Amino acid sequence: MPPREGVYGLLAEFNTPSELVHATEMAHRAGYRRMECYTPYPVEEAAEALRFHKTGVPLMCLMGGIMGLITGYGMEVWVNVWGYPLNIAGRPLFSWPAFVIPGYEWTILFAGLSAAFGMIAQNGLPQLYHPLFNAPNFRDGATTDKFFLCLEAHDPKFSPTDTRAFLETFSPISVVEVDH
Amino acid sequence: MTEHGHHGAEAGHAEHHHGRNALPAILGAPSVVAAWRTRAAIVAVVFGLISLVFLFVPGGRAHLLRAYLMGYMTIFNFCGGALAFLMVQYVSGGKWGQILRRPLEAMTRTIWMIIILLLPILLLGKHLYQWMAFPTTQAKLDAYHNGLMTHEQQLTAQSKVAMLNPTAAWVQAAIVLGFMVLVITILNKWSVQRDNDPQAGTLASFDKWRVRFENLSGPSILFYVILMTDFVIVFVKSLDVTWYSSVYGLQFLVAQGYAVLALGVMTLILLSKYEPMKTMFRTTEQHDMGKLMFAFTMLNIYLTFAEFLIIWSGNLPDEIPWYLHRIHGGWWVVCTADAICHWVIPFCILLSRDIKRSKAKLIWVAAFMIFARLIDMWWLIEPNFNDAAGNLHLAGNLGMLAYITVPISIVALWLAYYFTELMRRPLINVNDPHTEELLEPEHAH
Numbered sequence: 001m002p003p004r005e006g007v008y009g010l011l012a013e014f015n016t017p018s019e020l021v022h023a024t025e026m027a028h029r030a031g032y033r034r035m036e037c038y039t040p041y042p043v044e045e046a047a048e049a050l051r052f053h054k055t056g057v058p059l060m061c062l063m064g065g066i067m068g069l070i071t072g073y074g075m076e077v078w079v080n081v082w083g084y085p086l087n088i089a090g091r092p093l094f095s096w097p098a099f100v101i102p103g104y105e106w107t108i109l110f111a112g113l114s115a116a117f118g119m120i121a122q123n124g125l126p127q128l129y130h131p132l133f134n135a136p137n138f139r140d141g142a143t144t145d146k147f148f149l150c151l152e153a154h155d156p157k158f159s160p161t162d163t164r165a166f167l168e169t170f171s172p173i174s175v176v177e178v179d180h
Numbered sequence: 181m182t183e184h185g186h187h188g189a190e191a192g193h194a195e196h197h198h199g200r201n202a203l204p205a206i207l208g209a210p211s212v213v214a215a216w217r218t219r220a221a222i223v224a225v226v227f228g229l230i231s232l233v234f235l236f237v238p239g240g241r242a243h244l245l246r247a248y249l250m251g252y253m254t255i256f257n258f259c260g261g262a263l264a265f266l267m268v269q270y271v272s273g274g275k276w277g278q279i280l281r282r283p284l285e286a287m288t289r290t291i292w293m294i295i296i297l298l299l300p301i302l303l304l305g306k307h308l309y310q311w312m313a314f315p316t317t318q319a320k321l322d323a324y325h326n327g328l329m330t331h332e333q334q335l336t337a338q339s340k341v342a343m344l345n346p347t348a349a350w351v352q353a354a355i356v357l358g359f360m361v362l363v364i365t366i367l368n369k370w371s372v373q374r375d376n377d378p379q380a381g382t383l384a385s386f387d388k389w390r391v392r393f394e395n396l397s398g399p400s401i402l403f404y405v406i407l408m409t410d411f412v413i414v415f416v417k418s419l420d421v422t423w424y425s426s427v428y429g430l431q432f433l434v435a436q437g438y439a440v441l442a443l444g445v446m447t448l449i450l451l452s453k454y455e456p457m458k459t460m461f462r463t464t465e466q467h468d469m470g471k472l473m474f475a476f477t478m479l480n481i482y483l484t485f486a487e488f489l490i491i492w493s494g495n496l497p498d499e500i501p502w503y504l505h506r507i508h509g510g511w512w513v514v515c516t517a518d519a520i521c522h523w524v525i526p527f528c529i530l531l532s533r534d535i536k537r538s539k540a541k542l543i544w545v546a547a548f549m550i551f552a553r554l555i556d557m558w559w560l561i562e563p564n565f566n567d568a569a570g571n572l573h574l575a576g577n578l579g580m581l582a583y584i585t586v587p588i589s590i591v592a593l594w595l596a597y598y599f600t601e602l603m604r605r606p607l608i609n610v611n612d613p614h615t616e617e618l619l620e621p622e623h624a625h
Contacts, residue, residue, distance in 0.1 A: 062531070089495060097492050100485065 008131035008180045009035075009152035010163050011138060012172040017043045020147035023170040024049035027151060030166065034155035038138070038148040046147075057119050064114025065107045072106025073099050131180045138176075150178070201459050201619045207606035210454035217599035220592045227589035234582045239567070243579030244586060245300075245307050246565065250557045251590030252297055253416060257553070258443060258594065259294045260408055261436025262287030263364055265444075267397035267404070270367075273390075276468040278614035279461055283447045285371060286601035287440065288364040293597050295357050297590070301415065302350060310421055311337045311344040337421045344418050352414050356407040363400045367393070371609060380611040389611065405433055419564035423502040427487050434483055438476040439553045442546040445469050447602070449543045456607055462622050463537050470536030473549070477530060481523035505563040510572030514559050521552035558583050 014020045017039060024037055024046060037046040046052075076099035080086070085093050120126075132138050132150060142148055149172075151163050160177065167175045231247075234240035266284040269277025305312035310333060314323045317338060324334040337344065343352075370392065379385040409429025417428050445466070451457040491499045506515055526549055535541045562568045562583065574580055608615060 058533070097485075097489050100489070 005180050007153045007160060008134075008178045009150045009158070010160070010167060011132065011135055011148055011150045011176045011178050012167040012170065013137055013141065013174045013176070014147040014149070014170075014172050015145075017046065017147050019170060019172070020149055021045045021049050023149050023167070023172070026170070027149065027166070031157050032151050032155055032163075034152040034158070036150050036152070038132070038142045038150065040141075040143050040145060040147075043147075056122055057115055060118030061111050061115040064118070065111035067114075068106040068108070068110025069103055071110070073103035075106075076102050131178050135176045135178050137174060138178075146173075200621060203608075203610070203615070203619060204456035204459050207456045207608050207610070209603045209607055210451065212454060213451075213599050213603050216450075217596045217603075220595040220599060224589050224592035224596060227585045227592065231582060231585040231589055234579050234585075237578045239577055240579035240582065242307060242565075242567075243582040245304055246561055247582040247586035248590070249301060249308060249415070250554075250561050250583060251587035252301060253412075253557055253561075254439070254554065254587055254591055255290070255297070255594040256294055256411075257432065257436045257439050258287055258598075259290050260360065260404070261433075261440035262444075263360060263367075264401065264404055264408075264433065264436060265440050266367060267363075267401045270393040270397040271401065273614075274468075275614045275617055276465045276472070278609065278612055279448065279457075279465050279618060280444050280469070281371070281609050282605055282607045283444050283602060284440070285368055285605070286598055287443070288360075289368060289601045290594060290597045291357070291361055291364050293594060295361075298353055298357070302346075302353065305346070305349065309344070309418055311341070311418060312346050312349070315345050317341075332422050340418075340421065344414065344421065349414055352410055356411040359403060359407055363396070363404070366396060370396075372605070375606070375609060375611050377611055385611060386613050405429065408433065408436075416560065419561065420502060420505075422498065424499060425487055425491075425502075427483055431480075431483050431487070434476060434480050435553060435556065438473075438480050439550055441469060441473050441476055442549040442553075445473065446543055446546045446550075449539045449546075451607065452539060460608055460618050462618065464622050465618070466539065466542065467533075467537050470530060470542055473526070473546070474530040474536075477523060477526045477549075481519070481527075484519075484522075505569035506559060508570035511559070511563055511570065514555065514572065518552070518555050518559050521548070521555055526552070554587060557587075 012023060014023065020037060020039065021043065024035070027035055028049060028051065035050070037043070037050060039046060077094065080095070080099070081093045088095070091098075132142075132148075137146070138148060140146075149167070151158060151167065153160075157163075164175055164177075231244065234244050262284045265277075266281065266288060269281065269284070301308070307313070310323070310329060314320045314329065314337070320329060320334045320338055323329040324331060329337070342348065370389070374380075374385075374389045377385045377389070406429075409432070412429055412432045416432075417423065417425070448457060448461050448466070448469075452461040488503065491503060494500075505511070526545060529535055529545050535545065562580075563570070563572075567577075608618075
């Protein structure tokens with residue numbers, strides 16, 4: 001559990017995504033790991049700079065898909081073979097081709113929902129309070145035209161003075177200390 | 181374009197500290213392509229010679245011709261699929277299409293081989309197609325009385341005689357291949373003219389050529405799909421004259437996309453060891469093509485299974501024998517292998533992002549996908565014949581092995597032609613705004 005009082009992190013504000021990505025990349029190279037980028041639209045390069053692509057979402061999606069497949073196909077098998085066996089056009093009770101479509105539909109349904117809810121859960125949502133909204137420039141700019149990098153205080157490398165100096169080498173518009 | 185400044189206006193363009201790559205000085209195909217061509221030609225000759233053995237095997241001649249049809253349809257799919265893809269990428273735009281364009285053009289320019297190699301099928305067609313062996317009403321009736329056709333075959337062949345008779349086959353082949361020659365010639369000619377445009381590099385030139393290619397490609401895609409459907413009905417589906425399926429052409433179209441994408445990715449990955457593709461073929465575009473391969477894998481099983489499910493549900497005597505011939509008597513193993521190789525294996529592998537981005541791994545997936553196409557084509561063609569329908573056997577039927585040697589020989593021969601054509605043009609279409617974008621560094625560091 002991260003500390004709930006004191007400094008949350010240092011927030012650097014940039015005008016362009018290029019500067020943000022550059023600063024993020026440099027911060028990663030300098031050894032910072034507890035950090036996050038905030039952009040008004042998805043910036044693929046920022047995700048790359050954060051080494052963000054290895055998330056748990058694909059695995060959740062896969063597990064959801066497999067669960068859906070087993071559930072959907074299993075339900076069809078149970079219903080047709082044991083639950084309510086009916087003679088349909090003289091076919092065997094276990095008529096596997098007919099069960100494929102429901103099995104497939106359940107697969108994509110579960111996979112899609114797992115991916116969506118898994119992503120939301122991994123993002124820590126729903127979240128009613130986030131310390132960054134204490135910074136007025138973040139409130140105004142993060143969803144319109146500004147690009148933010150936050151180096152968080154619970155990173156072992158974080159220091160209120162050195163980290164600030166480090167961020168200032170990238171000539172941001174501002175570096176703000178954000179409280180919890 | 182020089183390296184842009186620190187506060188450049190290009191939003192989303194992150195790499196101001198790296199700058200963009202320079203266009204490679206040599207855009208032609210590397211000399212190694214000539215070596216590939218030699219190897220392909222050697223394979224074609226060796227397997228061609230091995231195939232001759234089947235002339236002296238009982239039942240070998242019939243299988244040679246069937247295997248020839250399988251090899252022919254495989255290369256037809258490469259050429260036609262390349263044309264379809266070429267037109268689609270002109271209409272859709274995108275960097276993946278730009279990097280794939282010249283290999284696709286080279287594939288389409290093999291159309292002359294497609295035309296020439298069709299002649300043996302047209303000339304020897306009476307050994308393949310009942311409707312060519314018994315072209316007239318009287319011949320069909322005699323064939324029925326002599327037990328060479330079932331009553332249903334006789335009646336259906338007669339009712340389809342307007343489309344399925346030797347003259348109509350020549351006419352349809354001429355129309356389909358003639359249309360392909362026309363579009364292929366124009367697209368290839370314009371592509372060179374586009375690069376030589378005196379105004380090359382200007383917005384006016386970009387727009388002029390983009391619109392011109394779009395206007396030709398858009399309607400031609402529609403015509404191609406219709407004509408190609410006719411072609412595969414005449415030359416493959418009519419092997420079983422009694423069967424109906426309205427998704428047949430579309431299945432071939434998807435199979436063409438499946439095969440051509442795999443071949444295109446293989447070509448690009450092999451070329452990417454050398455300039456210009458070393459610089460131009462980025463992981464981003466490879467990843468895009470990997471996703472497209474995944475989509476085609478899905479689309480292929482979707483159509484194939486949908487066709488099966490509908491016919492299985494209907495269970496009508498007109499339709500279901502086609503599947504029974506392909507399931508009973510050992511064919512079950514082949515159709516299971518077809519589904520596993522076509523769908524299960526590529527689908528599971530291509531789920532992985534890392535594999536789609538890895539050159540060393542994706543090339544094997546692509547090769548495997550082409551192998552899967554061959555299983556499918558064999559399964560489509562061979563069970564049409566009485567001696568093989570619902571009865572897969574090798575004992576006393578060694579001619580079946582022609583299905584290995586002949587298609588390999590024909591595909592290798594086609595590859596030699598393809599590599600020749602690949603060497604004839606720069607590998608990159610320069611006068612296209614996407615070329616500039618391909619030179620931008622990727623976001624992967």
